[in-house]
Amino acid sequence: MPVVESTVLICAGGACISAGEKSAKQALEKKLKEYALDGVVRVVETGCMAACDLGPILVIYPEGVFYQKVTPEAAEAIAEEHLLKGRVVEKYLYKGAEGELRRRPQEEIPFFTKQVKVATRNLGVIDPLSIDEYIARDGYFALNRVLNDMSPNDVLKELKSSGLRGRGGAGFPTHLKWSFTRQADGKPKYIICNADEGDPGAFMDRAILEGDPHVVVEAMTIAGMVIGADKGYVYCRAEYPLAIDRLTTAIEKAREYGFLGDGIMGSDRSFDIEIRIGAGAFVCGEETALINSIEGKRGIPKVKPPFPATSGLWGKPTLLNNVETFANIPQILLNGGDWFSSFGVEGSRGTKVFALAGKINNTGLVEVPMGTTLQELIFEIGGGIPDGKKLKAVQTGGPSGGCIPLEHMDAPITYDSLAELGTILGSGGMIVMDEDDCMVDVAKFFLEFTVEESCGQCTPCRDGTRQMLNILEKITADEDAEEDLEALKHLGEHIMKTSLCGLGQTAPQPVVSTMRFFWDEYLAHVREGKCPAKRCKSLTRIVIDEEKCVGCTACARVCPVDAISGAVKEVHYIDPEICTRCGACLEVCRFDAINKVSP
Amino acid sequence: MAKIKSLEELTKIKEQAVKGLKMRDSGKKGKIVVAMGTCGIAAGAKDTLRAVVDSLSEKGVEDISVIQSGCFGLCDVEPTIEVHLEGSDPIIYGNVTPGNAKRIIEQHVIEGKVVGDLIVKRGEL
Numbered sequence: 001m002p003v004v005e006s007t008v009l010i011c012a013g014g015a016c017i018s019a020g021e022k023s024a025k026q027a028l029e030k031k032l033k034e035y036a037l038d039g040v041v042r043v044v045e046t047g048c049m050a051a052c053d054l055g056p057i058l059v060i061y062p063e064g065v066f067y068q069k070v071t072p073e074a075a076e077a078i079a080e081e082h083l084l085k086g087r088v089v090e091k092y093l094y095k096g097a098e099g100e101l102r103r104r105p106q107e108e109i110p111f112f113t114k115q116v117k118v119a120t121r122n123l124g125v126i127d128p129l130s131i132d133e134y135i136a137r138d139g140y141f142a143l144n145r146v147l148n149d150m151s152p153n154d155v156l157k158e159l160k161s162s163g164l165r166g167r168g169g170a171g172f173p174t175h176l177k178w179s180f181t182r183q184a185d186g187k188p189k190y191i192i193c194n195a196d197e198g199d200p201g202a203f204m205d206r207a208i209l210e211g212d213p214h215v216v217v218e219a220m221t222i223a224g225m226v227i228g229a230d231k232g233y234v235y236c237r238a239e240y241p242l243a244i245d246r247l248t249t250a251i252e253k254a255r256e257y258g259f260l261g262d263g264i265m266g267s268d269r270s271f272d273i274e275i276r277i278g279a280g281a282f283v284c285g286e287e288t289a290l291i292n293s294i295e296g297k298r299g300i301p302k303v304k305p306p307f308p309a310t311s312g313l314w315g316k317p318t319l320l321n322n323v324e325t326f327a328n329i330p331q332i333l334l335n336g337g338d339w340f341s342s343f344g345v346e347g348s349r350g351t352k353v354f355a356l357a358g359k360i361n362n363t364g365l366v367e368v369p370m371g372t373t374l375q376e377l378i379f380e381i382g383g384g385i386p387d388g389k390k391l392k393a394v395q396t397g398g399p400s401g402g403c404i405p406l407e408h409m410d411a412p413i414t415y416d417s418l419a420e421l422g423t424i425l426g427s428g429g430m431i432v433m434d435e436d437d438c439m440v441d442v443a444k445f446f447l448e449f450t451v452e453e454s455c456g457q458c459t460p461c462r463d464g465t466r467q468m469l470n471i472l473e474k475i476t477a478d479e480d481a482e483e484d485l486e487a488l489k490h491l492g493e494h495i496m497k498t499s500l501c502g503l504g505q506t507a508p509q510p511v512v513s514t515m516r517f518f519w520d521e522y523l524a525h526v527r528e529g530k531c532p533a534k535r536c537k538s539l540t541r542i543v544i545d546e547e548k549c550v551g552c553t554a555c556a557r558v559c560p561v562d563a564i565s566g567a568v569k570e571v572h573y574i575d576p577e578i579c580t581r582c583g584a585c586l587e588v589c590r591f592d593a594i595n596k597v598s599p
Numbered sequence: 600m601a602k603i604k605s606l607e608e609l610t611k612i613k614e615q616a617v618k619g620l621k622m623r624d625s626g627k628k629g630k631i632v633v634a635m636g637t638c639g640i641a642a643g644a645k646d647t648l649r650a651v652v653d654s655l656s657e658k659g660v661e662d663i664s665v666i667q668s669g670c671f672g673l674c675d676v677e678p679t680i681e682v683h684l685e686g687s688d689p690i691i692y693g694n695v696t697p698g699n700a701k702r703i704i705e706q707h708v709i710e711g712k713v714v715g716d717l718i719v720k721r722g723e724l
Contacts, residue, residue, distance in 0.1 A: 005716040062718045111673065112720060124634055124671025124681075126620070135609065136616035144606050203638075210636045211669020242637050258602025266604030364638075365672040 005040040006083060009059040010070075016055035020071065024056050027072035031079035041083055044361065044384055054094065066094030110380040111362055116343055118351045119167075119327035120204075120367045123211035128246045131253040134214040140259055142330035143218050143225075147267050150333070152182060152226040159329075161337030163349030168194055168285075168322030169400065169426045170502070171415045177319060180309035182227045184317035191223045191232035192294070192313065192320040196278050196285040198237065199398025200449065202429030204353040205323035207365050209236070209243035212327070213250035217273060219326035221259060222333070224271040227319050232273040235290050238280055247275060282399075282453035286501050287312075287320045289455065300455045301501035322427070324353055344370030348414035352425070356382045358432040359389065371412040374404065378432060389434040392533075393517070397426030399446045399453075400506035402513025403439065422513045424506070438535035439518040440525055444472040446510035454503065461504030464495040468511060475525045476536040482526040489515065534596040537581045541597050546571045548593035555585035555594060628662040629684035629708070631655075634677065636670030642677035643696065650697035651680065654704040663708060676719055682707050693719040 010016075010025050025043065032038045054068040058078065065088055067078060074092045081089045117123075126133035134140070146155060159175035166172045181189065193216055197205040209216065220232045236244055251273050254260040262270045276294050283289045284299040291313050293299035312318025328350065332340045341349040348370035354377065355365055361383030368377060374394060378384070385391050393403040402423035404411065411417050418425050433442065447469045456462045471488045474481040492508035492515075499505045515522060524530045531539040544555070544564075549571045556564040556572060563579040566572030574585070574594075586594050603609050633639070633648045652665055673679065676693030682703060683689035690713055692703055699717055706712045 062715055115672075120672065123669045124632075124679075126668060127632075127666050128669050129667070130616075132612060132616035133620055135613045136620045138613070140603075140609060141613075144609055148606070207636055207638075207670045207672075211671075240637075242640070256602075258604065263602075265609075266602075362673060362675055364674040365670065367672075 006063075007042045007044060007061045008083075009044050009061065011055060011057040016057060019055040019069075021056040023072050024058070024070045024075040028058075028075040028079050031076050032083065035079065035084050037079070037083055057094065063088075067092045068094040110376075111366070111383065114372070114376060114381050115367050116351050116369050117367050118331050118340070118343075119208060119215075119324050119353055120211075120365065121331070122215065123207060123365075126212065128211050128213055129249055131214060131250070131257060134212070138334060139214055139330070140218055140257075140265075142333040143222055143259060144265060145333060146222050146225050147265055147269065152228075155222070155226045155333065156182070158333055158337040162328075162332045162340035163337070163344070163347075164325065164328055164332065164340065165348070165415065166322060167324035167328070167352065167427070169397070169424065171425065174321065174325055177309060177321070178223065178226060180307070181317050181319040184310045186310075186315075186317050187228075188231060189227055189229035189316055190313045190318040191220050191227065191229050192290070192308075192318055193220055193232065193234040193326055194285065194287070194290060194320055194322045195234055195236035195240070195243070196290060197240075197323070197427060198282040198285045198453075199400075199427050199429045200446075201355060201357040201395075201431045202398060202427045203355045204365055204428050206240050206243050208323050208327050208353075209240065209247055213243075213247045214254065215327045215330060216247070216323060217250050217254050217260065219329040220273055221254075221264065221271050222329060223319055223321070223326070225264075225269060227317075229319070230270045230272070232271065233276050233294055233313070234273060235276045235278055235284070235294060237278045237284075244275060244277065251275070281455070282449075283455045283501070283503050286503060289501070290320070291318065300457045301503070303500065324428070345412065345414055347416055348425075352413070352428055354413075354428045354430050356430050356432065358395075358430075359385050359391075359434040359437070360432040361386055368413075370414055373410055373412050375409040377413065377430070378409065382432070385432065385434050389436065392433045392435050392437055393439065393442075395423075395431040395433065395442065395510075396429065397424035397506075397509070398429050399450050400424060400502065400509055401426050402509050403433070403442065403517060405517045422516055423509065436533055436535065438476075438531050438533035439514040439521050440472065440476055440531075441533075441535050443511045443514045444469065444476060447472060447507070450503065450507040454507070458498075458500040458504060460495045460498040461500070461507060464491055464499075465504070465507050467491055468495070468508060472511070475522065476531070476538065478529050478538045480526075485515075485522060485526065529599055531598045534598045536598075539598050540581055541576050542574055542579055542581055542583070542585065543595055543597055544572050544574055545593045545595060548591050550591055550593075552591070554588045554590065558584045558588050560584060629682070630664045630666055631708075632666045632668050632681040632683070634670055634679045634681075635667040636674075636677075638670050638674040639677045639679065642674075644678040646697050647678040647680065647695050647700050650700040651704065654701045655708075658704060658709060660704070660708060673719060679719060684708070684711075688722050690718060691720040692717040 032041050056070045058067045058070045078089050081087045122137050156175050156179050164174040195205050260272050278284050281299050284293045286301045288302040289299045308318040308320050344350050351367050351369050353367045366381050391406050393405045395403045404421050415425050451465045451469050454461045468491050471484045492512045495508050496505050524532050534540045551569040561578055563575045564572050635644050678695045679693050680695050681689050681691045703714050706714050
């Protein structure tokens with residue numbers, strides 16, 4: 001991202017659009033270009049700012065100055081006076097209903113105000129290597145309470161009233177998992193933290209382990225006390241070296257302070273944690289495969305039941321939770337289950353961390369109450385889509401999830417509403433796609449991933465996903481594939497019904513979901529040989545407009561495969577046989593003479 | 600470090616550490632927190648950290664402590680640093696290249712003027 005000096009938020013809610021937001025925005029952008037400010041001032045269209053009668057509304061950050069009733073003339077004045085010369089234009093300042101001048105301070109931008117931080121409350125606030133700073137933020141006080149003031153049943157009661165469900169993807173009620181493991185016969189029992197975060201685009205667990213490792217140590221110890229286990233494992237993927245480093249330090253410090261080891265905090269209880277490093281297989285995030293991997297066996301899933309709660313690690317009762325699930329526990333026990341369930345909606349309580357990635361301005365990590373709408377998450381907190389492009393879809397749940405199209409952006413984010421839309425909440429990765437993304441290509445990307453990551457144990461997943469990928473490759477390669485679409489559907493249904501584990505049961509989801517919402521795009525590929533997003537290489541050409549080309553040779557010089565020919569000051573030509581559609585020429589042409597076309 | 604055996608001992612550590620976090624008792628006039636998650640490091644936070652430490656010592660500033668932390672969520676504007684001087688609101692800056700770090704030390708820490716164009720957030724996280 002280039003250094004942006006000012007950000008202009010212009011309200012593009014329905015009311016402001018009808019009040020003339022588009023023409024004001026155009027006038028503003030024109031002026032900015034004139035003053036050569038377009039590189040340092042970012043203009044962002046936002047959702048409704050809730051002052052519709054005074055629209056169009058415009059806010060300038062970092063100062064946080066609000067303007068109202070921004071006509072095109074007002075926009076020009078603001079560009080010249082405020083953005084160029086740095087003087088506030090009093091005349092158009094937002095006056096609110098009571099006529100009072102208002103300038104909102106910086107911290108009220110939606111990225112911060114809309115967030116509720118529970119699992120990520122210490123991230124960026126404390127030094128992850130300092131146990132004292134964790135204690136300063138009430139660290140290990142929940143453990144103390146569990147050891148001295150709460151019975152295991154009290155803890156389970158709080159978890160139940162909190163409504164916390166597993167944050168790793170499946171959404172199983174946490175209190176049930178804890179009580180099943182507590183009630184199970186067999187000794188010893190084990191606690192496992194699943195830190196094998198593998199979905200492309202998801203990184204909340206890494207951020208928690210890197211920024212607040214003690215919260216996981218404390219929560220696992222609490223789990224040990226409640227379930228009756230004295231040994232825990234964190235299964236972390238090898239791709240997270242910094243997380244492993246910081247967690248290692250945290251475990252050592254916790255031992256030093258007597259939060260781990262024998263006689264925890266002066267009691268007669270013992271608990272200790274070891275780290276196990278995964279070798280990079282996606283399937284090892286599946287709980288039974290993960291357990292196999294810790295045992296030193298090949299990481300392949302087992303048939304369930306028995307569930308790990310009764311027969312897990314080395315055949316013993318095992319509690320397995322994800323990093324983010326654990327990170328919520330100490331706060332729930334300190335503030336009460338009712339406090340946690342006051343966030344969110346029926347069936348999906350509390351907050352959830354999302355990793356925003358793809359075509360979105362505020363790429364990063366956010367924590368919001370469940371039930372927040374996609375609209376709020378993407379446009380208000382996420383800051384919308386870069387370069388004035390239009391949102392096409394949001395992919396949730398990684399390779400096990402699907403795409404939610406633009407028309408469903410008003411859906412609240414809950415386990416149930418996303419299931420209705422044919423996707424899953426998953427671990428919280430959100431990949432935002434704009435008009436330049438081809439949905440068939442997206443489905444192909446995720447399927448390539450699962451084909452690669454299938455453990456190969458059962459046929460539907462191993463061979464079925466391969467067959468689906470073959471069809472997708474045919475579709476995107478301009479081969480006659482219309483009849484294969486039916487087969488693609490059937491394969492998807494059968495793989496979902498007949499696979500052994502979660503990986504196979506959900507692997508066709510990206511295809512099924514895009515076929516549901518973007519059927520037209522599939523048809524355009526197979527019937528017209530056309531990729532509407534101009535993404536699929538075999539269906540796209542890059543051509544030079546003979547009218548506009550002045551023969552400057554800029555394109556020919558950047559072409560990495562020498563596909564462009566032509567003499568100086570003569571019209572150039574791209575050889576489609578050699579061209580790899582890399583798009584380097586598109587970026588350097590200053591005459592707008594190069595275009596991507598799909599027949 | 601002796602093992603903690605009671606709520607009293609835990610509370611004592613908390614009280615001391617809270618002071619450290621708010622730095623009333625640390626003998627320092629302020630602190631600079633550099634976000635060092637993987638995203639920050641990938642964006643160059645290690646160079647930023649070095650630039651912060653170097654320009655502080657270059658300017659002879661000794662009463663500012665430099666601390667590292669994790670990712671606070673706005674990975675898009677990494678590297679980020681928080682400048683918290685005693686008696687004023689903490690300021691979080693984004694896109695802190697080594698050059699910008701130097702500018703922040705000179706303008707904010709030494710002259711007391713907030714560097715407007717790099718601000719991401721004012722106030723506590």
